[in-house]
Amino acid sequence: MFKDSIHLRKRFYEQFYKQYMLIKLDMKQMKNVRFHCIAVVSIIISILMIIPFALSYLTTVISIQSYGNILTIKTQITQKSEIRGVFIHEGIYGVPHNWTLIAETLSRYGINAVFVNDLNGNGWRPNSEIRAAINAFHAYGIEYHSVISTILEWRNSGTEAIEPDGSIHWEYAHCPIKAHDLVLQTIKNYLGNFSDVDGIMLDYIRYNTQDTCYCPYCRAAFDEWYYQNYGEHVSDWTLFYPGQPNWTIYAEWRTLPVTQLVKDIHDLVKSINPNLVISEAAWTLFSDSAIYWRKWLGQDTAKWIAEGYIDYVAPMMYTKTVYGRSGETLESYINSNIKYWMGGQSEGPIPLVALLRIDYGTTSLPPEEFKLQIDYVRQRGLDGWILWRYSGPGGYLSGSPDITNYLAVLDMPTTFAITHVNVDTAANSATITWLTTLPTISKLEYSTDPLFNASWRVQSGFHFWNITYTPGVMIIDYANVTEHSITITSLSPGTRYYFRIQSIGTAGTVTTKVMTFTTS
Ligand SMILES: [Zn+2]
The missing domain is CATH 2.60.40.10 (Immunoglobulins)
Incomplete structure (x- = not known):
């Protein structure tokens, strides 16, 4: 496929090798x-x-x-025998909330990590709020991971992803090339203020759909890459639009600027503090497909694992069904993630953590039924789980189930590290x-x-x-x-x-x- 594929492969292995020079x-x-x-x-x-x-x-x-x-x-990051996490959505900032009460509640139920949506397309939470939250969770021995909606920074920033006809795709969805510097500067500023967080979780580290990005920067970068790999410049752009014969070539290329962004975030974060954990909230593999999100959204998680850019991966295994080898079931998700991202081993190159959804509003699963999902995740040997999302003492989201009803039914043996x-x-x-x-x-x-x-x-x-x-x-x-x-x-x-x-x-x-x- 590529004229210089051997060179690319060699370079990849060299980089891969370097990652293990710990x-x-x-x-x-x-x-x-x-x-x-x-x-x-x-x-x-x-x-x-x-x-x-x-x-x-x-x-x-x-x-x-x-x-x-x-x-x-x-x-060398201290690894616990089970990551027991709770995702705290930005919505918490819009309702009356009490960080100390939330931290005390989660500590009581054995939670050891929170993932707080501090940075997303609606802006950066007030510094005083973030400081209060970090202090509260740390006081209870709970790790604080800051969630950044990576390619959703920010609205009206002029970095929006562009569709083939030149229109803005969605005000929240951005171009990884145009938003690159803004994202890095945002993380740098954030860690400058909050150097004591335990990690950064990259959420939305992907395109929103197959329709982007066709901004002038992406077109120019693609044309250069296309010339290097195919020996010709783009003569008819319409052939590279979604649904057209050469779109898959464009889809292959557009993984590269996302990967570049992940690499640069990794290098920045580790230069500030090598012990900060970088995790990815990923779209989960399913139905034995390794290409689905790489192709449709430019999410190249396997590459980021191989390169050592992320310390653990938390696929969004949202489902109400445990068993079934295809489709949206926990079994299908875990089978595919282990097969393609973990080398076929539950103990893979990095921890695999299930991001599980308990909040479906009024149609949320009964806690006892949800417990079966945790039991299954443990049975398959995953390294932990994160529940989406917190609503409970200290911060009730409208229409969301109380998380304590779910945490109360789980077995929580003492973890070790x-x-x-x-x-x-x-x-x-x-x-x-x-x-x-x-x-x-x-x-x-x-x-x-x-x-x-x-x-x-x-x-x-x-x-x-x-x-x-x-x-x-x-x-x-x-x-x-x-x-x-x-x-x-x-x-x-x-x-x-x-x-x-x-x-x-x-x-x-x-x-x-x-x-x-x-x-x-
Ligand atoms: Zn672009």
Whole structure:
């Protein structure tokens, strides 16, 4: 399809490979006295900084080896055995609300994360409101993730997506090229004010329909790409409009500016704080189709997972039906997401979290029936769930069911987290240690292969990235402990290895992302 597809693939794998360079060990630098001083000062500052935090909030660990090596595991995010989230819609700002009461209520029912719609097409919530909300949830130990309606920023900003006839598609739907700088600046300003949030959730990171964007910037960018890949410029634009013979070529191209935006958001957010979690509220795959939303909305989630741009994905698995292998059922959603985004594994390259809908107004499901959805999500080994959306003590949305009726019927065993992952390498062996906040068994998987790769495939005439899994060697220790240590022997000297660790307890499973070490 592409003249330079081999080059593209090579470049992709190079970038993919770089994402797994999470551990950097440079002994040469350690011989540099100046660097050594900086390292010592960094350690002292780090120790001072971590004292006020509870164990579960320790996310970056610097280990001092007896022989002077310093290993820094970058962007190691503390992972809980179950993300129990609640989405708080912007509508909460339009009704009488009390953040402390909302936080106290959710804490009482075992919720450990909220996703608050602070940034969307209607503007940015008042700073005093956001500050009060963050403080309230943090006071109850609940993570605060700020939801940004990414390509819906803002109304009347002049960045709206354009239809083929030149008209504005919808005042809320924007062009990823024209809105690019505005979105980045908005996130930068937001994090400048609220650097203590725990994450950014990207919502609406896609086109609204197949009809956009045909603004002059998109047309120019497409024409350049078309010339590079097909050796000719666009002579008749009508052939590239929806329903026309070459529209799928345009649909393929238009994933690129969205991906560029996701990459730039990732780079910006991680440069501000590498421990901030970037999640995506995604349109869910279903009915064994890998291409559907990539084709129709330009949502290229598999690519973003493969590139490491997002830390976990929360597909909107909205349905009232649990079973059924096709259509809008929980089973169909989970099957497809695991197959194409997780390499066929429930423990995939990043956590898979079900965004579930309880609010259907007066036709909402009875809580007991909804409990079956949570049971099914847990049975399938997903990493958590987020309920859409909060209405209850401290903030009642008109016509929405009280969320406490739903939370009250759920079983909530105590969650645990993995922290303090450390690697100690020698020429022929490596010892990996970690802590868990509850006793669990220990698993370690390693390989000279990155474990997860992405392959460029085609389905019904449209391309997609398919995440694949190549199993490594598994070492299992069945002792139930909180201090874990596994030593790998018979390794080759001077070789890069990929590994991930897993802890399994009564409250679930935590699997880390793939990390690397290199033997000496
Ligand atoms: Zn455009």
